[in-house]
Amino acid sequence: MKKIYRLVPVGLRERAAFMLRAGYYPQFKKPVTYNQKVNYRKLYWKNPLFITCSDKIAVKEYVADKIGREHIIDSVFVGDMITPNQAKQLMENYGSLVVKANHNSGPVQFLDKEDGEETIRNVCHNINQQLKEDYGKVKQEPWYSHVKPKVLVERKLRMADGSDPCDYKFHVFNDPDRSRQTVILQMDYDRHKMLHRSFFNESLDWLPFSWKQPCLKTSIVRPPGYDRMLEIAKLLALPFSHARIDLYNIDGSIYFGEITFAHASGRGKFSSIIYDKWLGKLWELDPAI
Known part of the structure; x- marks a missing residue:
């Protein structure tokens, strides 16, 4: 089915996918809603930083220069592929691992010392197969096509x-003169069992909508170092009209996760189109940058 789907002309394919997932007919050339503006960006992007910041390896140096290396998760392996023997040796040296491709937003893999041979083989095979796919063409997010595919392995972060x-996940929108930034915080919970998510404003007041996943929590505890997290998110988003900045907080120590330029590939269905339009209104600058 995927092969047949990819034979359909891109314009028709993207509109069909949008209608199926976002739930309404799109207008990509004169976008109004958030989802429409993401698709405009996919079609007309022109900010070369999209490439650097979408490369999960290259972005670490870029971010380290901006906010300091203490916020960067160390890479324990980078290579053109990974073998089960290499994975086992890395686990011996570093413990639990996060294994990912650097050129996509594909499924991240996890490895623990308790995992058996079959699991290790399957994880390595999955990642090596991801390297063969041009993710930029698959998702019509062209900046990914300019990233040379590599395997990236990191030590898995744990709380105390x-x-x-x-x-x-900080969704940051810049105003036209970049003197004011609006932040919408997305929190994903129970990702590996029953994913649900909630949204909050910068002051951590709950926002009454859902986006692609159901909302079950309506409050959040202010994490230690939250002001620094906001500062980092706003700084990293400054060169763009809008970006999603992902951060981790380990008992007050803040770590950079990734920068995303096409959240949900511009197809995430809101509980009401009102909120799709509201976020679209927050996105004041040219979506292509």
Whole structure:
């Protein structure tokens, strides 16, 4: 089915996917809603930083220069492929691992010392197969096509109690003279079992909508170092009209995750189109930058 789908002309294919997932007929050339503006960006992007900041390897140096290396998760392996023996040796040296491709927004893999041979082989195979795919063409997010595919392995972050850290996704919108920035915080919960998400403003007041996933939580505890997280998110988003900045907070220590330029590939369905239009109104600058 994927092969047949990709034979359909891109314009028709993207509109069909948009209608199916976002739930309404799009206008990409004169976008109004948030989802429409993401698709405009996919068609007419012109900011070369999209390439650097979408490369999960190259972006680490870029971000380290901006906010300091103490916020960067160390890479324990970078290569053109990964073998099960290499993965096992890395686990011996570093413990639990996060294994990913640098050129996509594809499924991230995890490895723990308790994993058996079959799991290790499957993880390595999955990642090596991801390297063969031109993600930019698959998702029509062309900046990814300019990134040379590599395997990236990182040590898995853990909280002091051994649990997984929260992933704070800051949607940052710049106003026309870049003197004011609006931040919408997205929190994803229970990602590996029953994913649900909630949205909050900069002051951590709950926003009453859902976006692609159901909303179950309506409050959030202010994390230690939250002001620094806001500062980092706003600084990293400054060169763009809009960007999503992902950060981790490990008991007050803040780590950079990634920068995303086409959230949900511009097809995430809102609980009401009112909120799709509202976020679109926050996105005041040219979506192509």
